[in-house]
Amino acid sequence: MVTFLGNPVSFTGKQLQVGDKALDFSLTATDLSKKSLADFNGKKKVLSVVPSIDTGICSTQTRRFNEELAGLDNTVVLTVSMDLPFAQKRWCGAEGIENAIMLSDYFDHSFGRDYALLINEWHLLARAVFVLDTDNTIRYVEYV
Known part of the structure; x- marks a missing residue:
C-alpha cells in the first residue's frame, strides 16, 4: 500500500516500464509557454x-540533478511538479539556478494521469525519475 503523510493514497493510470515509449505531454514552462517531448527531440532526457x-x-x-547532470552532452533535465509556473520561477531565482527546465502539470494534470503519478487524494505528483534515450524510450524508471 502506498501512503502519503501516513495516509493510503491511490493513483490513476498504468505505471510505465523500462522499454516503453515515453508518452508525449503538454506542460507549462516558467515563461507560460507549452512544452512537449518534441521540444527536446534528439536529446537524452531525465524527467525528475x-x-x-x-x-x-x-x-x-x-x-542535485541540475548540478550533477549539467555537464553531460546532449542531455536535459526536466523537473515536473504541480507547482504553478510562478512558484517554479521564484524557486529558481531564490536558489540561483539559471538553466533549470521547470515544467508544471497544474493546468489539467494530464502528465500525472498518463505517467501514473497523480495522487488522486491530494492532486500532487508522486516522486519519480525517468531516463529517456534520444528516441524517447524509457531506459530507467523509479517510482518512489
Missing part, C-alpha cells in the same frame, strides 16, 4: 518528478 518544489527533499532533488 517532484510533489512540490517548495519542500526540502524536492528542492534538494532538483538542485
Whole structure:
C-alpha cells in the first residue's frame, strides 16, 4: 500500500516500464509557454518528478540533478511538479539556478494521469525519475 503523510493514497493510470515509449505531454514552462517531448527531440532526457518544489527533499532533488547532470552532452533535465509556473520561477531565482527546465502539470494534470503519478487524494505528483534515450524510450524508471 502506498501512503502519503501516513495516509493510503491511490493513483490513476498504468505505471510505465523500462522499454516503453515515453508518452508525449503538454506542460507549462516558467515563461507560460507549452512544452512537449518534441521540444527536446534528439536529446537524452531525465524527467525528475517532484510533489512540490517548495519542500526540502524536492528542492534538494532538483538542485542535485541540475548540478550533477549539467555537464553531460546532449542531455536535459526536466523537473515536473504541480507547482504553478510562478512558484517554479521564484524557486529558481531564490536558489540561483539559471538553466533549470521547470515544467508544471497544474493546468489539467494530464502528465500525472498518463505517467501514473497523480495522487488522486491530494492532486500532487508522486516522486519519480525517468531516463529517456534520444528516441524517447524509457531506459530507467523509479517510482518512489
